[in-house]
Amino acid sequence: MAVVNPNKTHLFENDDEDGPISFKRSSASMKSSRPTPSKQEGSSGSAGVPVRTSKPVAPNQQKNGVSASASRLLHVKPPSSSPNHRPSGSGQPNSSAENSSKSNSIDKSKLKRPLVKEENSDDSDDEVPIGLRRKVEEKKLKRVVEKADDNDNTPLAQRLKMGESSKGKPSAKNVVKKSPASTKKNIKKMKRKVKTKKTMKNSQFSKTMKVPPGSGGGQKWTTLEHNGVIFPPPYKPHGVKMLYNGQPVDLTPEQEEVATMFAVMKDTEYATMQTFIDNFFTDWRKILGKNHIIKKFELCDFTPIYEWHLREKEKKKQMTSEEKKALREEKLKQEDKYMWAVVNGVKEKVGNFRVEPPGLFRGRGKHPKMGKLKRRIKPSDITINIGRGAPVPECPIPGESWKEIKHDNTVTWLAFWNDPISQKDFKYVFLAASSSLKGQSDKEKYEKSRKLKDHIQNIRDNYTKDFRSKDETKRQIAVATYLIDKLALRAGNEKDDDEAETVGCCTLKIDNVTCLPPNKIQFDFLGKDSIRYFNTVEVEELVYKAIEGFHRGKPPGYDLFDKLDTTRLNAHLKDLMPGLTAKVFRTYNASITLDDILHKETEDGTLLEKIAVYQRANKEVAIICNHQRSVSKSHESQMTRLNEKIDDLKAQRDELKVDLGKAKKGKPLGNDKDGKPKKNSPPEQIEKKIAAIETKIEKMEMDKKIKEDLKTVALGTSKINYLDPRITVAWCKRHEVPIEKIFNKSLLAKFGWAMDVDPEFRF
């Protein structure tokens, strides 16, 4: 993207179908065939940047009456209207309406719902049943497709390859059984396998280094002391009675607690989502017990509790600042001992020493488990990791005890417990970002991505070559790598059925990727956090052809890269560079883009101008990485207000112009608003005033534009996770920009390791 070109800022506006994504490539830019490297300003333009769009969560939008199947169909060609934006606001219920109006109407349901689900589908529902079925059906699908491939559509030559590479799972079997070509296929398969092995062996890098250099043999620390974790206070019943069927209901504290969790969420979108309600109600009824009068959600009225909550909130707000301060200090005092750990003799901050309080699970997007009760964590759920010699933290809840004490110095966690929502997941307590342990691994991360610079040309040549490979697996790897490199897509691990359906590169579905002749590809899918990625990109001819090929014979909902998963992909990457994985490309592209833009575009100018350059670069990166935020509730009104101010200034300016004309002719200026005659000023003075107002208008217009541009762009994520801080620090040093203008307190602490970088540092 022409990143820097101010004109193009609105990347978000509607880039639907156009534009090559001129992805900015640093010096090592991709070879020729690559679509317009952004930098050339002239290049067309606005590039299709990933477009931000919808946020998943918005319940409404998902359903909106479109049946799943219908929507899926639509989806094929999403309305090009305004791609960008995410519909619902941050979880605020109301905002959704406003947003959704603009949002492009694609509803998510279509985005994700694979064909399979359709049958039962419908909208709201979706929940569990579908999930359950999905795997099975998907498998079926795969098989069907495979068969199809086997026989017809696919040219023999191609078929041979498909067979050979397949993971050996069902497809291989099928092939053997049914295809006449099977023998050949198998032979080929073997051959290829052998070959691969050989290559791997020979590869200088193939041995994955088990331990990153630097960290001595996997050991992360030698001594570790800390005080464990702090638990949320026990529930304090409020005694406010909710209504059931119009009648007040008695609830035990335990029952009331859960009711309150729900009541309090009345003003979030969650409260309107069927899945959320159902899950909540199911879990709550377990606590109510079989014989409780409360049987139907529809008859529940939580408003009394909600109102109590509002009153409490108000009370809190009304407290004087002294009271608030006292409260804060009290809390601080209590928590102080948990805040710190001593690692190798050095006192370090602990990140999250507070155990997560019970609540209703707030999954993002269409999470099948949203609304489920996240139960209270007890000491007996928690495993503590601590140095051998160190005193084991005393369990803060009398009469209870930790689940287990470990002394594992190959890991960095201080404690963990199993996530009550998903038993298989863990919640860890780690040191804070400012700790040297984290700092070191952060630095290693950037060093690794910097190394990619030395290999990138080779890697690009390599995958470019493989675009025409006869081996479908190779072609898939090549194209996937290309997308990860060029579009900064995430790897795309497989997900379980009990999670929201989102995808990354390796898990892209047929219907997420549309070929638009002659050479554009449109991506439309929900990625991490169910953030929509919507982007149309011009690709090289061979890539286009290859993707068309991957589509052939596969129904929507089927994997585009069916011979690929992140493990395979990363294994391949590791052959090209030690330690290389898909995510390194994101870091690399983000950091190199920043380095590049800063070097090209920083000019001598005011501090403010330099900072503006940085922010533009930052924004560019955020767009590449598709880092989004929801539009603030008040955005609209703020814009209106800005416009009013601008109009007002313009009116003033115009009036002054009239005055100026008169003044030049020596005429009186007339009256002001209050009807009093204005005092005459010399023309020069009026001109000055006009100029001043013009400047002000310009500035406001600029502010307005930036605000609009950034309304859906989150700059923070890339700053925290993707941009090598040394680039920033070095730039600040070279251009005499105080680092505090770019990094806030936490970032300064986090990036302590980068502060002494040489001013000439290049990523």
Added chain:
DNA sequence: CTACCTACTTAGTAATCCCGCA
């Protein structure tokens, strides 16, 4: 291999802080 387990990074949103301004 694949499936599962484990550890750690990355992500958006909610809550809170804080500052300039009518």
Added chain:
DNA sequence: TGCGGGATTACTAAGTAGGTAG
């Protein structure tokens, strides 16, 4: 001098990826 709103911090969900057992 309250308050609108941006900035920062807190929170925890949701990714990536390595290792390992079967």
